Amino acid sequence: MNIYISGRGAFAVQVAEALLDEGHKIAGVAAPRLRKGQSDESNALSWDRLRSWAYPRSVPWTDSAELRATHVPDGVDIIVAAHSHAFLGRRTRARAAVATIGYHPSLLPLHRGRDAIRWTIRDGDKVTGGTVYHLTERTDAGPLAAQEHLFVPPDSTAQSLWREHLAPLGVRLLLKVVADLAAGRRIEVPQDEKMATWEPAMDAPPLFKPELTALPGTVSVDSSRWALHE
Numbered sequence: 045m046n047i048y049i050s051g052r053g054a055f056a057v058q059v060a061e062a063l064l065d066e067g068h069k070i071a072g073v074a075a076p077r078l079r080k081g082q083s084d085e086s087n088a089l090s091w092d093r094l095r096s097w098a099y100p101r102s103v104p105w106t107d108s109a110e111l112r113a114t115h116v117p118d119g120v121d122i123i124v125a126a127h128s129h130a131f132l133g134r135r136t137r138a139r140a141a142v143a144t145i146g147y148h149p150s151l152l153p154l155h156r157g158r159d160a161i162r163w164t165i166r167d168g169d170k171v172t173g174g175t176v177y178h179l180t181e182r183t184d185a186g187p188l189a190a191q192e193h194l195f196v197p198p199d200s201t202a203q204s205l206w207r208e209h210l211a212p213l214g215v216r217l218l219l220k221v222v223a224d225l226a227a228g229r230r231i232e233v234p235q236d237e238k239m240a241t242w243e244p245a246m247d248a249p250p251l252f253k254p255e256l257t258a259l260p261g262t263v264s265v266d267s268s269r270w271a272l273h274e
Contacts (some may be wrong), residue, residue: 045068045069045121045122045142045222045225045226046068046069046071046119046120046121046122047063047068047069047070047071047120047121047122047123047124047222048070048071048072048073048074048116048117048120048122048123048124048139048140049063049070049072049073049074049094049123049124049125049126050073050074050075050108050111050123050124050125050126050128050130050132051073051074051075051094051124051125051126051127051128052075052076052092052093052094052108052126052127052128052129053079053092053093053094053127054093054211055126055127055211055214055215056073056075056093056094056097056126056127056128057093057094057097058211058215059124059126059214059215059218060073060094060097060126062215062218062219063124063218063219063222066219066222066223068222068226070098070101070103071103071104071117071119071120072103072104072105072106072115072116072117072120073094073095073097073098073103073104073105073106074105074106074107074108074111074115074128074130075092075093075094075095075098075105075107075108076092076095076107076108076109076129077091077092077095077107077109078090078091078092079091079092079093104117108128108129108130109130111130111132111136112133112135112136113133113135113136113138113139115136116136116139116140119141120139120140120141121140121141121142121143121225121226122140122142122143122144122145122222122225123136123137123139123140123143123144123145123179124144124145124146124218124222125144125145125146125147125179126146126147126214126218127147128146129158131183132144132146132179133181134181137179142225143178143189143225143230144178144179145176145177145178145179145189145218145221145222145225146176146177146179147174147175147176147214147217147218148160148174148175148176148177148184149161149172149174149206149210149211149214150164150172150173150174150175151171151172151173151174151175151191151193152175152177152184152185152188152191152235153184153185153235153236153237153239153240153241154239154240154241155172155241155243156183156184156185156240156241156242156243157183157184157242157243157244157245158245159243159244159245159246160243161202161205161206161210162202162246163243164196164202164205165196165200165201165202165205169196170195170196171193171194171195171196172193172194172196172205172210173191173192173193173194173210173213174191174192174194174210174213174214174217175188175190175191175217176188176189176190176191176214176217176218176220176221177189177235178232185235185240186235187232187233187234187235188231188232188233188234188235189221189224189230189231189232189233190217190220190221190224190231191217192213192217194209194210194213197209
């Protein structure tokens, strides 16, 4: 399968490497220009890890802040959001012939939002998990493609829970869903809205949704959460 990855950091690189190991092709990536806290564009060590991974492999890269449908090359089967903070709008998702999927580190519809893991720790949850879902106009609200739970180890921090448990789970679940889609198995289980919870980002700006401003008849309602279209 030809796959386009929108993501950032070590997790996106792990996903890219795992997909290559399974025989898939990475057709392009979208990632931030720089790692968080860095400002030196001239120093490749300051680049986001996914961008740094793509460069020596001649994989086309786009700044995720500028990602539009035109940046996704022809022939892409699946778009994968791997720790992506870029909104993949309707036109961008339509560039994928098969599906656009993403990984969320919670048992959706619980803990929708950017800081799901931190809220899991803050709320003292004993059970959490990961979900691969089909992206839609509503953030973290698309149909479920795969989900698995795990127990939160005692004394976990958001960092340890992600690094030791939820990130490896995410790689595995994404590989599973890509394999299912490649074999013609498409799973879409609607989320139960009665069970949904949403928590705001603790220290991050609202999710940037660039395509919304380009569409006629668009109304934004709390851009970190919803997007409505005519």
